[in-house]
Every structure is written in structure tokens, then in C-alpha cells.
Amino acid sequence: MNVADLKIKNLVEYKNQIYTITEIFQSIEEEYFVKIENDIHSIFVPADSITPIKITEEWLERLGFSRIYSSDQSIRYERPEAFIKYDIDLSSRKILEGLKIYGNAIKCRYIHEFQNIFSCLFGKEPSMHPSYLKTES
Numbered sequence: 337m338n339v340a341d342l343k344i345k346n347l348v349e350y351k352n353q354i355y356t357i358t359e360i361f362q363s364i365e366e367e368y369f370v371k372i373e374n375d376i377h378s379i380f381v382p383a384d385s386i387t388p389i390k391i392t393e394e395w396l397e398r399l400g401f402s403r404i405y406s407s408d409q410s411i412r413y414e415r416p417e418a419f420i421k422y423d424i425d426l427s428s429r430k431i432l433e434g435l436k437i438y439g440n441a442i443k444c445r446y447i448h449e450f451q452n453i454f455s456c457l458f459g460k461e462p463s464m465h466p467s468y469l470k471t472e473s
Contacts, residue, residue, distance in 0.1 A: 337448075339368040339383040345461055346448040348372065348386040350379075355386070388446035395447055396422055400463050415462075420454075 337348065339360060346357045348370075355372035360383070362368050368383040389395065393403075393411070401413035401422055410432060411424040422444075425433035435444035435453070444450050454462040 337383060337386050337388060339370075341452070342370065342383065342448065343452060343455070345455075346451055347389055348448060349389050350381060350386045353377070354389065357386075388448055391422070391445060391447060391450065393424065398464055399447070399450065 342348075342357060342360055344357055344360065348355055348357060350372055353374060353376075355374045355377070357370050358373050358378075359371035359380075360368065361370075369380050370383050370386060371378070371380050372386065373379075393413075396413045397403075400415050402415075403411060404414045405412040409426055411426065413422045413424070414420065419438045421436040423432050423434060423436060425431060435442045435450065437453075437457070442453060444453060451462060454460075
């Protein structure tokens, strides 16, 4: 992942487990590393070894969205803030898919992107369902 897209508290994937970024730093050799944590591990890894988490219906619900509409062509999710929506385009073209804020389409395919947009707009992290970091032991 590009370290410029990351911030503390972003959720990422590493070796098929979900982690929260707790530190971002640059080594003497100018490589970037992140400290990532979950309920089992706390480790330092190269920033380019972590991967983004794609937004899915399950993740939308974990992020506080509720399904408000469904048809053969699309599914709409909405947060408690009624001006934040996420559309899932069920067609093969995926033209209408993505985050909508006040009706404006915003490119947002990954969890960390949503977290960054939300925290920039509201100055806080989005509320999450408490089981978002449960891992298989």
C-alpha cells in the first residue's frame, strides 16, 4: 500500500487477518514501516506488505451503514447521517457503485479510504460494530 494513503487507526489486512495501524514510521534506509495490532498480535511490518480491505456489504454494516433499498440493479446503504450513502451496482459495468456524500460521488473502494474521508469531514473516526477486529485463533 502507498504509505501516503494511510493514517493511524486505519484498518488493513496482513496475512489474512485484520489489523489497526497504530504507528507509521520511516527507517534510516528511508523505507516505511507500520505497527499494526489486533486482539492477538502487535507487530512491525513494511508498509508495502499490508493490503487494503475492500468494501463489502458486511463491512458496510460494520461501519454503521444500514441497507435501505434493494433491486435487481442496485443496493443502497445509508449511515445514520442521512447524507452519507453507499451504492452497490449489481450490473457488470459498476458505473453507479460507490460512496455518495450530499449526492456527490466519491471514489471509495476500500475501508481505509472511507475512514480517511469520514475523519476529514467530521473530525472523528466512524463508529464500528464491536466485532470488526475479531480474528480466528
